[in-house]
Amino acid sequence: MANFNTHITWAAASSGLLSILCLQVGLVDQQDALTLALVGTIGGILPDVDLQHAYPSRIMFSILGIFVAFLMVFSVKNTMSISELWLVGIGAFLGIRFVFWQVFHKYTTHRGSIHSLLAALFATFALTALSYHVLGKNDFTSWLIGLFLLLGFLLHLILDEMYSVDFMNYRIKRSFGTALKLFDSSKPAKSLFLFGVTFLAWFATPSEQRFWDTFTSPQTYQIIASRLLPE
Incomplete structure (x- = not known):
């Protein structure tokens, strides 16, 4: 598995770059861009919360x-x-x-139910609902905050799987497959509980229509392309 410094470095760099992109194309203001970078970084270490x-x-x-x-x-x-x-x-x-x-x-x-794609979805839905109902963010920003947490979480799982492969000696370590999994099949009761609370968290999220409309609109990517490089 990747160490703490690797996880937090990759998560901070990735979320920082993406938050700058969101700021420059007008998706968020400076305060929310900082929030996105912070949330993405936290997502990068969140799967190890059970350690x-x-x-x-x-x-x-x-x-x-x-x-x-x-x-x-x-x-x-x-x-x-x-x-x-x-x-x-x-x-x-x-x-x-x-x-x-x-x-x-x-x-x-460690590497149980929390270290799974199901847990990533729960954390995403829970933070999205929290951002909307408690922090007072609009529906689009709430989903964007949840997405950054998801990206950081997934990056953590992918890095752990990559570090489970010894590319120099061409061998796979015993830990391979324990990081990037849908749910913890060895603990069905815990996984079932996690599935239930994930559904409840999703039910509490705001409408995602504006979020999908923005990210499926060709105009969004035209703006990104126009601002990506210097004129």
């Missing part, structure tokens, strides 16, 4: 804890005192980063 004692897991749960903490603080009523708001935020962060982190790793194994 408990590795950087991706600690980073992802720290980011999730910070996000939930701010979400809870800004969603409660202003009648609470500053110290109470501090306690709410700190409690939410500690609960996600340490308590939920321990529970999550108790029921997951």
Whole structure:
């Protein structure tokens, strides 16, 4: 499998280049372009979130804890005192980063259900729905954010499979085929549960019509071609 530096470097470079493209052709503004680059980079390390004692897991749960903490603080009523708001935020962060982190790793194994195409779809749909219903993004931008997470996630799986092949000695390592899989067939119950929550996440996503209309329109690619190289 590829190491942490390889995953985050490729994910950051790919999502950064694509976010610049989206910005230059007018699909997003500067703030959303930065969000796309960040989301794509996170997607590049997300499949290793089930590796408990590795950087991706600690980073992802720290980011999730910070996000939930701010979400809870800004969603409660202003009648609470500053110290109470501090306690709410700190409690939410500690609960996600340490308590939920321990529970999550108790029921997951590395390269299991999380390391699959089904998990990639769940993460994509969940973030798209979250961007639309919680962060207030429009339907097109929400799907674009979800797409960048998907691209980073898929890049991670592909890199792991590529590193499972020793091209110099022309041999395939035992880990080949464990990264890029549709679902974890060895854990049917977990895979069935993941399929269920993926369907629920998709059901919560906004309309994708404007997203598909934009990316199937010849005009979009004419704009990209006109802005790709210097005049």
